[in-house]
Amino acid sequence: MARQPIPTLSRRERQIMDIVYARGEASAAVVHEQLPDPPSYSAVRALLAILVDKGHLKYRAEQGRYIYSPTRRRSQVGRSALRRVLDTFFEGSLEKAVAALLQGSDANLSPEELARLGQLIEQARHEGR
Amino acid sequence: MARQPIPTLSRRERQIMDIVYARGEASAAVVHEQLPDPPSYSAVRALLAILVDKGHLKYRAEQGRYIYSPTRRRSQVGRSALRRVLDTFFEGSLEKAVAALLQGSDANLSPEELARLGQLIEQARHEGR
DNA sequence: ACCGGCATGCTAATAAATTAGCACGCATGG
DNA sequence: CCATGCGTGCTAATTTATTAGCATGCCGGT
Numbered sequence: 307m308a309r310q311p312i313p314t315l316s317r318r319e320r321q322i323m324d325i326v327y328a329r330g331e332a333s334a335a336v337v338h339e340q341l342p343d344p345p346s347y348s349a350v351r352a353l354l355a356i357l358v359d360k361g362h363l364k365y366r367a368e369q370g371r372y373i374y375s376p377t378r379r380r381s382q383v384g385r386s387a388l389r390r391v392l393d394t395f396f397e398g399s400l401e402k403a404v405a406a407l408l409q410g411s412d413a414n415l416s417p418e419e420l421a422r423l424g425q426l427i428e429q430a431r432h433e434g435r
Numbered sequence: 436m437a438r439q440p441i442p443t444l445s446r447r448e449r450q451i452m453d454i455v456y457a458r459g460e461a462s463a464a465v466v467h468e469q470l471p472d473p474p475s476y477s478a479v480r481a482l483l484a485i486l487v488d489k490g491h492l493k494y495r496a497e498q499g500r501y502i503y504s505p506t507r508r509r510s511q512v513g514r515s516a517l518r519r520v521l522d523t524f525f526e527g528s529l530e531k532a533v534a535a536l537l538q539g540s541d542a543n544l545s546p547e548e549l550a551r552l553g554q555l556i557e558q559a560r561h562e563g564r
Numbered sequence: 565a566c567c568g569g570c571a572t573g574c575t576a577a578t579a580a581a582t583t584a585g586c587a588c589g590c591a592t593g594g
Numbered sequence: 595c596c597a598t599g600c601g602t603g604c605t606a607a608t609t610t611a612t613t614a615g616c617a618t619g620c621c622g623g624t
Contacts, residue, residue: 316446316581316611328523334601349583351602356581370591371601384524385535391520394457395513400536400544401552406514407529408559415529417563423530424556430537431549445581445611463571478613480572485611499621500571565624572619580611589602594595 315362318345318353323362323376327383331375444491447474447482452491452505456512460504 315323318341325340326332332340338350354374357363365372376383389398396402407414415423444452447470454469455461461469467479483503486492494501505512518527525531536543544552 314446317443318582324519324523345582346584348585352583352604353581355603380524381535384520384532385539387520387524388517388532388536390453391513391516394453395509395516399548400533401548401555403513403517404529404533404552405555406510407517408555410514415559415563417560419528419530420556420560420563423533424553424560426530426534426537427549427553427556430544431546431553434544434546434549447612474612475614476571477615481574481613482611484573567624568622570621574617576613576615578613582609584607586605587603590600592597592599594597
């Protein structure tokens with residue numbers, strides 16, 4: 307059975323989803339080795355089955371094993387996750403979030419990325435008007 | 436007792452931390468009414484006590500009740516949460532994240548915010564050089 | 565001074581998450 | 595053809611999270 311209405315993931319479930327999203331797709335073995343403080347292989351597969359059941363993951367058989375991937379598009383889930391962080395920590399303001407990131411002690415952004423980012427903003431300004 | 440090494444929060448704990456971070460501080464009653472699918476008041480207070488015990492929240496007595504607030508600075512935790520989202524969904528690229536946000540269907544940013552953001556980027560470019 | 569309301573701390577029950585182990589099936593190579 | 599390795603599904607046990615209820619203490623009003 308599958309339900310989706312409540313995006314209520316447990317701790318382990320979230321960890322696994324993060325891994326799968328970060329990699330795009332992953333086998334049970336990969337998830338297992340990426341998991342922090344990893345439980346048994348068996349436990350990982352049980353979690354994967356739950357996530358499939360809940361409708362968050364799908365899988366395809368490839369070379370005798372299952373390769374899992376998210377059912378919802380990464381960009382969409384990412385946007386919503388980003389919004390949540392913005393709302394929770396930066397009063398919904400992208401500007402404040404970027405400012406915080408830029409103030410990070412260690413080096414963050416390459417000049418190239420900054421340039422592209424600036425271009426992006428300019429473009430949005432013109433379009434928005 | 437307090438431990439901190441593993442920032443492993445349960446579902447409810449995370450929900451509560453989000454509420455407290457979003458508001459800066461909150462009483463048990465406020466947390467209770469903000470919680471989605473709220474349990475009893477009693478349950479909420481138990482969770483708050485656990486979070487204090489784990490070292491994520493502190494409280495001060497005010498007007499006979501406890502006002503809870505995070506022990507770690509919001510900006511710092513926010514930055515780390517932001518990084519996590521970037522790494523998980525946008526290959527660590529702030530640029531890609533902003534792009535995704537700008538593409539959001541509904542209205543997102545005011546022209547003013549875009550302007551300030553652009554300024555911020557420019558400033559970073561000059562400083563970084 | 566007494567009562568009612570509200571907030572706390574504690575304790576114990578219930579529900580959910582997390583884990584491990586086992587049995588079966590398919591492919592590979594001796 | 596049979597044994598071995600690897601992957602799966604299932605089931606059941608344990609640990610953790612979540613919840614509710616109760617006893618106590620403080621404050622303000624009658």
